[in-house]
Structures are given as C-alpha cells and as structure tokens.
C-alpha cells in the first residue's frame with residue numbers, strides 16, 4: 001500500500017462525526033460517514049475529487065449532508081407521508097460486524113459494511129422492522145460500488161413497501177458542457193410540471209436550465225460526459241429501474257441555505273432509483289440494489305469515445 005495507509009481506516013470527520021476512509025493501492029480513495037451511511041468523497045488515483053459536496057454542506061443532524069451519495073429510503077422525495085427523501089440519510093448507521101456472506105468473494109480489502117435498523121422513534125413514523133445493510137467497496141481500478149440489501153424483519157407477518165434512490169452528486173467542470181447519454185427517447189415524470197409524464201427527445205441530454213426529471217425503466221448503464229475534463233462517468237445499476245436527473249440551476253441554488261449560489265455550475269445529480277413501482281417485501285424477503293460508478297478518461301468530442309460504445313460495452 002502507498003505510504004502505509006491501510007485499505008480501511010476508521011477516523012473522525014467534520015464536527016467529529018465518525019467516518020471510514022477506503023484506500024486502494026493505486027491511490028484512489030473514498031470516504032463514508034456513519035451519519036447517513038453517506039459517501040462524501042470518491043477520488044481517482046490522481047487524487048482528483050469526483051463527487052460534489054457543497055462548500056455550505058451542514059455536517060450536523062438532523063440536516064442531510066448536501067453532496068456525495070445520500071441514500072433516499074424508505075421514501076423518495078415527497079412521494080409519501082414521511083420527510084423529504086425518507087430518514088436513512090439523517091440517521092446514524094453502525095458498522096456491520098457480522099454481515100451475511102457476500103455473493104461475490106473478492107480479494108478486495110477496501111470495503112466497509114454498514115447497517116441501519118429502526119429506532120423506537122422510527123417505528124412510530126414508519127412501523128416496520130427492517131435491516132438495511134450497505135456495503136461500500138472501492139475496486140482495484142478505483143471503481144466505487146454501493147450494494148444495499150434490505151430485509152423485512154417484521155414478526156407480525158406484515159409486508160412493507162418503499163421507494164429508493166442513490167442520490168449521487170457528480171462533480172463536473174461546467175454544467176453547460178455536460179451531456180448525459182442513455183436516457184434518450186425514454187418516458188419521464190417532470191417534477192417541475194406536477195410530475196406529468198413526457199417522452200425525452202432522441203439526443204443526448206444537455207443542460208441550460210433547472211431540471212428535475214424521473215426517467216422510467218432506463219438501461220442499466222448511463223454515461224455522463226464532462227467535455228472540459230475529458231472525463232466520462234459510467235453509472236451501472238442493478239435492481240434500480242429508474243434514474244433521476246437533477247440540477248437546481250440559479251434560483252433554487254440561491255434558495256438552498258446549504259448550497260452555494262454558483263455551485264449548480266459544478267454539479268449534476270444522476271440518481272439510480274426505484275420510484276415508479278415501489279418495492280414490496282414480505283417478512284423474511286430481501287431486496288438488493290447495486291450502484292457501480294467508474295470513469296473513462298475521455299469525452300465524446302475527442303472522438304476517442306463513442307458513448308454508444310460505452311453504453312453497449
């Protein structure tokens with residue numbers, strides 16, 4: 001390992017909150033806060049930050065941390081009676097010391113297992129027993145994997161349903177130079193038009209104003225091309241049929257206390273999600289939702305990378 005740094009380090013972060021740092025031999029790293037079970041940093045082997053975290057982010061309960069990869073559970077957005085995006089993102093998770101065996105036996109050491117279970121308070125607002133296990137893995141090539149396993153542990157025979165999203169904030173050089181590939185011609189619900197349903201046009205998605213769309217039944221791979229940085233993020237997902245694309249643009253940016261007025265120019269949320277069809281689990285049943293993020297060092301216009309090849313590759 002470079003500089004004797006261990007692959008997994010438990011330490012303190014902002015405001016003394018517990019965090020875990022994952023490191024990979026070639027130099028890439030990731031940071032996960034137990035508060036929210038939230039990834040707040042993902043750096044490549046050049047030490048470049050790939051995720052956006054607002055300079056005004058508040059690392060203090062009950063506020064969710066503005067940036068990284070917040071987890072929306074058991075409710076996405078205001079699709080239900082609970083607080084916006086549910087409560088998992090403003091709860092303290094624990095280290096899972098006895099995770100059930102993981103399907104893939106990997107020699108990879110840079111991973112951490114977290115677990116969230118309902119508190120007495122949570123059961124009053126969402127009366128369901130569950131175990132939410134989250135494994136965050138930093139792969140040998142610097143890829144970042146998040147695997148959620150949610151099990152219904154109700155002993156009253158009751159099923160429960162939930163919606164879910166990995167609310168990923170990607171760091172981009174200039175939003176007006178970013179294209180998203182893989183969502184063309186799909187139906188979406190427009191959150192700026194009372195969730196009315198529309199069909200996306202045939203070309204790559206570009207950005208010149210506020211966007212807040214839930215794309216339905218997307219491919220498992222989506223490409224986010226940052227032309228200026230000659231970098232393409234490849235988002236792969238399993239068990240998460242939908243994808244949300246969000247940029248608050250200038251007005252909403254000014255309205256958010258934990259977000260800088262101009263920061264909308266340097267971030268884009270592309271969120272692997274299960275929204276249109278809530279997931280229902282009977283007691284004993286388990287759901288798995290996986291997100292894999294990687295980067296490819298070039299962008300469309302350089303001709304080197306045809307996004308279709310990325311998406312089909």
Ligand code: TA6
Pocket residue numbers: 064077084085167191212244246269271
């Ligand atoms: O994922 C998009 C969205 O639902 C937007 O509607 C916007 O509200 C965003 O999430 C941020 O939500 P938050 O509760 O973190 O301010």
